[in-house]
Amino acid sequence: MPYMRDTDLTSAFLEGLAAAPSSALLLDYDGTLAPFQIERDQAYPYPGIVPLLQAIQQSGRTELIVITGRPIHEVQNLLVPLTGIEIWGAHGLDHVLSDGIRQQIEIDPSLQAGLTRAKDWLSQQDLLSLAEVKPGGVAVHWRGLPEHRIEEVRSRTLQGWSALAQDGLKLLQFEGGLELRVTRPDKGDAIAAILHRLGPSTPIAFLGDDLTDEDGFRRLENRGLSILVRSQHRQTAAQAWLRPPDELIAFLQRWLRQITPS
Numbered sequence: 001m002p003y004m005r006d007t008d009l010t011s012a013f014l015e016g017l018a019a020a021p022s023s024a025l026l027l028d029y030d031g032t033l034a035p036f037q038i039e040r041d042q043a044y045p046y047p048g049i050v051p052l053l054q055a056i057q058q059s060g061r062t063e064l065i066v067i068t069g070r071p072i073h074e075v076q077n078l079l080v081p082l083t084g085i086e087i088w089g090a091h092g093l094d095h096v097l098s099d100g101i102r103q104q105i106e107i108d109p110s111l112q113a114g115l116t117r118a119k120d121w122l123s124q125q126d127l128l129s130l131a132e133v134k135p136g137g138v139a140v141h142w143r144g145l146p147e148h149r150i151e152e153v154r155s156r157t158l159q160g161w162s163a164l165a166q167d168g169l170k171l172l173q174f175e176g177g178l179e180l181r182v183t184r185p186d187k188g189d190a191i192a193a194i195l196h197r198l199g200p201s202t203p204i205a206f207l208g209d210d211l212t213d214e215d216g217f218r219r220l221e222n223r224g225l226s227i228l229v230r231s232q233h234r235q236t237a238a239q240a241w242l243r244p245p246d247e248l249i250a251f252l253q254r255w256l257r258q259i260t261p262s
């Protein structure tokens, strides 16, 4: 699908919010709400984002939902003082509702054994310092490494893990690294569950930047607005494109104006 910038589509969607009793704003975290940082625990949202999200949440008209590859508690810490927000962590394996109720999906023991082998392999290769073990996945992060070293780590890990990427485990390339993780759930599954709960008439938008967000963009096709948030455009299933942070902030401001009674 060809992309459009600040399109009629986006404007029409935002104008529809004013008349809708409720709406849903689905957001990826890293790269979408927050710039990438070498220190991942320092990846706070762009200035101005949290107050806008707070105002949208306090309107009571829009459900805010974060869908991320990170574990839930990391995103909660990075979004302080924003609380009471629904988060789908670990690509949907772990889920906390706005009222704090937690739902986790168990991983099949054979898949867990494959992930343990992936971690052991990193250890043998002396790459454990780049590793992140999380629910349903093992990631290698190379942000901040010199270019030649990135290429070496990437090709070595791709080769070392390729035999493990089968029967329910997949290799994901993301911004700044590589992850071996369970094939399902993915972000599309999380969005499918949210759509099921919301019903057919609630306006819904999903903003994301990464290749793992494409499952979500595709799942939303013909049902909601999908937006790629990225400084450069790339091939995507998303319908629209915003450059962070200025265009993202403008979009959230427009969203807030639409749901605020005049």
Ligand SMILES: [Mg+2]
Binding pocket: 028, 029, 030, 031, 032, 208, 209, 210
């Ligand atoms: Mg992202």
